[in-house]
Amino acid sequence: MKSKITLKELAKLLNVSISTVSKALHDSPEISPKTAERVKELANLHNYKPNPVAVNLKKSKTGTIGVVIPNISNSFFAKVLSGMEAEAQEHNLQVITYISNESLDREKQICDLLTSGFVDGILIAVSEETQRKKDYDHLFALVDYDIPVVMYDRINIDLPADKVGVDDEQSFFEAAKYFQVKGLNKIGLATAIHHLGVGQLRIKGYGKALKEPNLPIMAAATKPTELRKKIKSLITEDKIEAIMCTDFESTIMTTRIAYEEKIKIPEDLKVIGYIGKEVSEFLTPSVSYIEQHPNEVGANTVKLLNKRLEGKAVSGEFEEKIISTSLMHLESTKF
Amino acid sequence: MKSKITLKELAKLLNVSISTVSKALHDSPEISPKTAERVKELANLHNYKPNPVAVNLKKSKTGTIGVVIPNISNSFFAKVLSGMEAEAQEHNLQVITYISNESLDREKQICDLLTSGFVDGILIAVSEETQRKKDYDHLFALVDYDIPVVMYDRINIDLPADKVGVDDEQSFFEAAKYFQVKGLNKIGLATAIHHLGVGQLRIKGYGKALKEPNLPIMAAATKPTELRKKIKSLITEDKIEAIMCTDFESTIMTTRIAYEEKIKIPEDLKVIGYIGKEVSEFLTPSVSYIEQHPNEVGANTVKLLNKRLEGKAVSGEFEEKIISTSLMHLESTKF
DNA sequence: CTGAAAGCGCTTACAG
DNA sequence: CTGAAAGCGCTTACAG
Structure with missing residues (x-):
């Protein structure tokens, strides 16, 4: 050079x-x-x-923050990263990405690496496997290490850290209420992420809205073939009038099965899904979705971290910020 | 801390x-x-x-590489990043991400920032706007600055740098040939990215395969409403038998229009698209697609950069690596 | 107003 | 085999 x-x-x-x-x-x-x-x-x-390296050595910091992302192909996380990057620019922070691929082992490796002093702070959404196995030792190690940590999206872990989440429970409570107000009784739910905290919250919101005579009718499975069978049963045998899907997979699988079974959306079945706008708008028919405002999630995560880095946060006290969702109506909820 | x-x-x-x-x-x-x-x-x-900062100061390097990404919500780029991150780990390099949002101004800002010494090398896919305006001064400035640069995916710029690309031309040549062998004559093409280098290459491959009596029949537009009108005309008036789509938007729009116009895929219309597996498999019907092996693109980009960082590349001589695509058959090309 | 010195945390050529 | 010294490029308290 x-x-x-x-x-x-x-x-x-x-x-x-x-x-x-x-x-x-x-x-x-x-x-x-x-x-x-x-x-x-x-x-x-x-x-x-x-020379930033020299300046940083002098100032005993790195000027970078580490972001641990479970799966960057998930467009929600991709957009969160985008929001983080934009906000980080504002504070002259460089964003270093680490992708755990939903693997606990990889996540542990990354956390170990992060204690080497590459970054001033850490933003993390834990992996699926981490949540399933409830193995959080490496996260507590991070916190014990006194490196500022902000959890985002997957935040239902009792870790002393700042958190930024999505109002998952409320989103599905409102979605179910919407159907009820419209006079629907048989409202089903499909999920491939019932083992994740965010999935459980969404299911909880749905459950709260459903009281007699509207009983919960659920299809839950991680394996695609299994899920497919269950959703099909909901649609064809239980003859539900509406379905709420907690994730991309179940949403798109539902539209797929309806198509195969010649069940017309929205005439015979209303659908609300957790799915990004870019895909949703182009589906046939387009699917109404929960907008999670991922950019906001990302930006707020960086803001909380920055506050701590600048010493403006009280040590030992942690903030939790919840971003509200919006229900976006497209064709699949037309009455 | x-x-x-x-x-x-x-x-x-x-x-x-x-x-x-x-x-x-x-x-x-x-x-x-x-x-x-x-x-x-x-x-x-x-x-x-x-302390890595101290070690790096001593060694006059940063231990990081900067990745400029046009749009991280594009799942192709998301997967490329994933491949880069994995490969970077192998070489103990940290990946700093910069998202240009397809904006020339933002890209210039980033390039300027990158000359401040935050990174040892740069991986860049230029923004749409950059290509459209053919404004490459900031890229040449980077190279003149003697910071190693590797271009990826969008590489049709005459810049003295290593490059890793996708075999876009060949992919569509082969796709068109496939249809021809099957006896189809009216093969159309839909594109929303004809202004991009990769789009032009795909169109070129298509054009090469089509000779009398198979004339090219194209729908090209950047504006969704415009594109929609043109694709509709191709399908309903020109009555094409097969269509090849150069990008996510035109692919998903095509299936959408076919659905609306009650044109059956694959019976009445075969479709091949540039679209990720995760979406493609769930479409109704599922759409055959060109697999670009984004992980490979990412990994190879980092490999080339690392080679240069380690002084194993000849100064002034540049490598260009092209990753072959694979045509993946799903329902939309069933005969 | 200017500069010499110390120091951030490390590595390494050199002296002993 | 061990250690003092120089130096990576910067910032800043201190002396003049």
């Missing part, structure tokens, strides 16, 4: 000391306007930029 | 010099086995890890 000019070299060219150059560039009042001018001019000419 | 133990502190505890500790931990032959043992034991006890 073309060797960048350093303070030392600028100092030599100007026949002043390194301290003077550094102070001049920082607009220190100690420096005479004349010298400051000279220094800045030459610095500009040579396009001087302080 | 709990202050991590340093070499200095270890040295004091052991009553030896800092140099000795450092050498012992690096298995230097200069150090007696006995001392080495003592040092390592205490280091382990205190879970000593060298």
